Every structure is written in structure tokens, then in C-alpha cells.
Amino acid sequence: MKTVISSYCVIRNHQIMVNGETVLTKEKDLPFSEFIKTAYDLNALPYLKFFKMDDLCKLAFVASEFLLKNNKLAEQYGAENVSLLFANTSSSLDTDINYYNTVKDFPSPALFVYTLPNIMLGEICIRNKIKGKTAFFIFEQFQAEFLCNYATQLIRHKKAKAVIIGWVELLNKNYDAFLCLIEETDNGIALTKQNLEKLYTT
């Protein structure tokens, strides 16, 4: 049994790929809101909380739904043994700006709650009943080495049995999402900085 990347999901340029296979492609000029709704609809099971989310959380949520389609991680490993290590460049700035635009008239609590980047971790945990270690970092660009080392350490020191590494960035309709599931199993690509970098740039 090795520590491997057992599955991964990339969402960019209105295309969704899961484990290297395209599952959805839409025209690039489609508004993000319509693209992400189409992606959400592909998952069949309704989850009405989706419609309260900001664009950043919708992106993270959809990516996690595709990543975890065939996994019930909390059941398999125990809720407290599943970890999330996520990062991006812009934090929640996209929503921060939208929230601030409401401040002069009627500040919106529904927008304010999304002005923190770690809310996407909360949404994924609620959906999947995950209670383990979660952390959100800010980088100028995707940092494969740091995330790989951190995930490896968590598993090696038995602080987690499965880790989801995530890069979910969105600002002004420019977005980029990459999620991968790390487990100790025989099926998958070895978790190394190089392999993580390779999958990210797919």
C-alpha cells in the first residue's frame, strides 16, 4: 500500500475532466453561472444549498462532487480521518467586492458569510460529513511541493487516512480548479511533487 493520488478533477476553460477524461465541455463564452449550473445538474441528486453559494464555493463544490462521486470517505475512513488542504491566490476577493457593493445600501449577510476562502471547506465538509483537519493557504500560484509534503506528513503521522488537496481560484470570471484525492491504496499515481504538478497542468 502506498500513498497515492487515487483520483483527480480539473475544471478550467468551461471543461471538466475527471481522471483524465472529459465529462463536460461548454462554449467558452457561456456565462460562468450557466456553466457551473450545468455541471451541478450533471450530478442528478439535488442539493439546494448550492444556490446560496457564491461562485467560488460553487466551483469548489462541483469539483468535489465529481471527485468524490464514487467515494463515501467519511464512512470508509471515519469522519475525523479525512482532511482537506486547499489554497488559491485571490482568497474570496471576488465575493468581497460583491459584498462591499451592498454595504452602502443594505449589507447582505448571505454575501458576507462567503467573504472567507475557507468557507468552501465548510461546504464540502457539510456535504460529505467530513470532520478532520482542514486548512486554507494563499499562494501566488499552485504549490505542488508544499501541498504534497503537508499531505504526506498528515498521512505518515496518522493524522489523516485520506486527504483532498485542492486549488480553487476564481476572480472576475477567471477561474481554475484542481482537486485530487490522496489515499493509501494500490490503485493510483504515487504522491510526489512532480506527479502532482503534472496532473495540475493536464
Added chain:
Amino acid sequence: MDALIAKLKTQIIQQLNLEGVSPDDISPDDPLFGEGLGLDSIDALELIVLLEKNYGIKIENPADGKKIFATIRSIAEYITANGKA
């Protein structure tokens, strides 16, 4: 009252992002929280914003909201009672 109830339904659906819910789906006497529409604490806060934005009524204490926001009809009655219909 009926016109206000109809107007409220549309406003609430829009303010709370209730996707896929049409005004006909909401009965004026259905509970809004718990069962029924299953609204949560953030929705309650947004309803406070809605009342101020659209009807000029300020609710300072969210605890008061529980009774006022029980159903669409109770909201309509509160608005009417506060002379802002």
C-alpha cells in the same frame, strides 16, 4: 393582503436564491423554517434585510424574527400592522 402575499412570495424567492421554487409552490400558511421551505439562520437575516429594504421596517432583535417570519402570511400581517403595506 392577497396582493401583498403574492408580492412577498416573489421578493423572498429572489432575495433568498430559492432556485426552482415558484410562487405557486409556497402556501401562505406553510412554515418557512424547519420543514416547509427549510430556511436557515442566514435566510432569517436576509429576511430582516428584505423588510428594511422593501418596506422600511427595521427589526433590531433577530429573536423577534422567529414569530414574524413563521409564514408568509405572518410576514404580510406584520407589514400591514406596521403601516407599510
Added chain:
Amino acid sequence: MKTVFAAQGNIISSLGFTAEENFSAMEQGSSGIKKHNNTKFLPFPFYASLVDSEKLNKNFSALSENENYTRLEKMFILSIADVLAKSALDVKSENTLLIISTAKGNINLLEEANYGGFPEKRLLLAEMANQITGFFGMKNTPLVVSNACISGVLGIITAQRLIGSGQYENVIVTGGDLVSEFTLSGFNSFKALSDEPCKPYDIKRKGITLGEGCGTVLLTSNDKLLNKSEKKIRVAGGSVSNDANHISGPSRTGEELALAVNTAITEACCGKQIDFISAHGTATDFNDEMEAKAFSVAGLEHIQLNSMKGFFGHTLGAAGVIESIVTVETMKRNVLLPSLGFENSGVSMPLNITRKSESKQINTALKTASGFGGCNAAVVFKSV
């Protein structure tokens, strides 16, 4: 795993510009929370704990002629500079990393015309972080932790892991956040802002009081960097958990915070021998109630506990670092500080809340934090 020591620390807050100034003020029962009337922030008078801007700018000018730093960046730089002045650390060494914990960074730039004269990209946290490491000529790219109100404790736990595994010898953990129109309006829209100074765990509590500031602590595996005359304190254990309940409302049972606490305690190998708990205690109905339940679930309801929010207000991303530094000072001086604002319990489970300063041997302390997104963090400090 290497031992991780807590070396020098600094706090910049409404109570002062050094850790010593802050602790002395707290010993005297002074709160940094004052009533303010500033319509740029809110259309009505409000309570908050604000850093003295005049003194901040004066102190910064004494340090550097370059004024091209935002208000928060000045706080970070001054705070780190104070730690470095008291330390033999080589800040430019490749063995040294800076971790910055912040919830909103330079968010106040959104409120100024033309971003206050700064480039728009200063809103990006990594850009802000680079300004800070650039000031000191640090070699390594800074690590930014942005995880709501647990950012500070999470920064310390991350530093502990990086030093423990030998990746760095020294990590400067600095946490900072501002009071702004953005945060005040937001918490007010949540009806979570108290109209009087906050009263954590009290039956008359009405919500939070916001605060701003910066806390910096040097963590290191090199015990030669420690002040020789002082008790040696180490970061003995840490853990994080998620409630998986609601994005803004905490767990109804407190089990998940208890889980983080128990995991941290197990790693620290201290059993239930905790002498003091610095809890989160924001003074909202739900948070304080959740914590009370959590400490009962963890079997710690009899341990002396305080919340420091009555002194500093809730400093968001800075809270975990500022309050940890006070916790470490508490351990070094063996002086327990009261939970300012508390008179009568307003939570359903028992807590042993400290009402006044007292001398007590404190060899093991627990610091906890919880935040939006359902996150919880716990760290244990132990004297060696």
C-alpha cells in the same frame, strides 16, 4: 520530531505596542475596548478595540522612512521588528520562514478611493506578504494562512509541523487583522455586534466586539535563541477539526471542538493535566454555548479558563497569535488573568471562569479557537 520552542513575542493592540505593555495593562484590568463614533465605519456609535493610529505611524516612521506600506503592513512590520530586536535570530537565513495568519488582510483598501493610493493587487494576501518579507530581506517565500478566526492557531500548528519535521529551524508566526467598514458592517448584518463591550460566557452577553492588532511569535527548534532567564515553553501538540454542521453556525454538541482538543492533548502527552485554558469566547450566544459543551465533552469543565476578547475585542486572524502570546506570558509569569466582562454564567454547561488575576503555577496551557466555516483548532503549550 524536533522540539518546538516559543521564543520572543510581540503584541500590537489598543493596549500597547509590546507584549510587556499589553500584559501589564491586562494585569491592571484595562480593556482596549472603547466607544467610537466614526461614520466612515458605521452610521451609529459602536464599541471596538482600535490601535492608536498616531502612535502606529510615529513608531513606524522611527523604524523606516519608506511610507509605502498599508496600515496593516505597518503593524506586521513593527511587530516582527520588535521580536527581531529582542532575538539573536538571523532573519535572512534559509532556515527561517515567515507564516502570516490573516482573515482579511488589506481589505480596508476597498474602502478608499484608488485603493488608498496603493496598487489594486495589494488586496491580494500573497502580495501583502511579499511586502513584509521584502522589508526584512527574508529569503523564503512567506506562507499565508487564511482560515477565518482559527488562522492564528492554525499558523502556530503549521509552524510546529514544519519545524518538528526539520523543514525549517525557525518560523516567525505573525497574525494580523484590522477593524474596517467591511468587517463591522458584515458582523452587524449578522446582528452579531454587541452594543456594549462584549461579555464572554455571561448571561447578559449580546455578541462580539471587534478588535484589531498584530501578534508575532518566534517558534524555533534552536533553544539557544530562548531568553536564558525564562521558563522554556514548547508547542507540544495541536489539532484542527470541522463541525460539518453549518457555514456560520457552530456545532450543536461541541463534539468536534472536543475532538480537536483531545487530539492536541494526546499529542502533547499531558493527559488532563492542563493548568489553564485560553478559550475563544467571542460572546455570541451560539459560540460560547458550543464551547461550554465542548469542554464538558472533553472532561475539562473544571480547568480555569478565560476569554481574552474582553481585553482585545475579537481580532479575527490575529486572535490566535495574540492570545497564544499572552498564554505563554501567563505560563512564564505564573499569573492568571481574569475573563474580562464575565459576571454570571449564561451557558448550559459548567465552566471554571477566572474572575480576577491570581498567582498560579501554570506549566501546561490549552489555547482554542473556532471560526466561520465550522473550523476548530486547539494547541497545547507545555513548560519544559
